[in-house]
Amino acid sequence: MMGHSHALTGWCAGLAVAPLVGLHTLPEVLPFATASAGYALLPDLDHPHATASRFLGPVTGLLSKILRACSRGLYALTKGPRDENCTGTHRHMTHTVAFALLLGWLATGISELGGGWAVGGIIAFGLFLAADVLGDWLLVVSVTAAGFTAYTGGLDDALTASTGWVGVAVALGCVVHCLGDAATKSGCPFLWPIPIAGETWYELRPPKWLRFRTGGGVEKHLVVPAATVAGVLLLPGVWGALTALVARFAPPTAMP
Structure with a gap:
């Protein structure tokens, strides 16, 4: 499973997209990035041994079974003439843009109906x-940010204001998961139900030389370290502080 890299890339995507939804300060950006990181793990609920499936024990285990059954049925109902003969469970229904958008829409609807505390949940x-x-460092950072938000402006008001972006964070995490899986040897059918080459569940993937194996050396020694560095540099203020520091200690340019 690519749990670590999925969460890290979801975190990076959240940090990068947060300014586009009007979030700029660290206490504003952290909840968005955290939600994106967490929901980047959710599509793997279609696998019984994934982190998301084991997360809440029998609760998420039951949800995993339901999603696998739904995915199996949807695959049997919609597969094209050239789609492979498989169960249609893992990397199918939950690994599509359609699923990401649906989950984001549901999150937005729940947050609008339930208010600030639904958003918080x-x-x-x-x-x-x-x-x-x-x-656990993520818990410490997030609780600190929540405490600062509560102290400066009220946590309930901040959660209510978050209604506008919570669905975006959820959908973003799921889409990033799909893109990560699409870079592996197995690919990912995230454009379902658009038919491609006679396949409704066409596994999109890059050229062979760019694909990597799940849990292999490329993921462990390239993807995870790169995402870790990016996850720090994308934090508000970090890149500016770093460039200022480099400029301060850089040798002066000689005048012609």
Whole structure:
């Protein structure tokens, strides 16, 4: 499973996209990035041994069974003439843009109906799911940011204001997961139900020389370190501080 790299790339995507939804300061950006990181693990609910499936024991285990059954039925119903003869469970229904958009829409609807505390529940689920993979440091950082938000402007008001972006964070995490899987040897049918070459579940993937094996050396020694560095540099203020530091200690340019 690519749990660690999925969560890290979801975190990076959240940091990169946050300014586009009007989030700029560190206390604003962290919940968005955290939610994106956590929900980047959710598509693997279609695998019984994935982190998301084991996260809440029998609760997420049951949800995993339901999603696998739905995916199996959807695959049998919609597969094209050239689609492979398989169960249609793992890397099928939950690994599509359609599923990501549906989940984002549901998250937005729940947050609008339930208000600030519903938003808090959605973010908290993503936070704990991400922390289960990335480590407890994420809990410490997020709780500190929440405490600062509560002190400066009120946590309930901040959660209510988050209604506008929580669905985006959820959908973004799922899409990033699909893109990550598409870079592997197995590919990912994330453009379903658009038919491609006679296949409704066409596994998109890059050229062979760019594909890597799940859990292999490329993921461990290239993808994860690169995403870790990017996940720090994308934090608000870090890149500016780093460039200023480099400029301060760089040798002066000689005048002609």
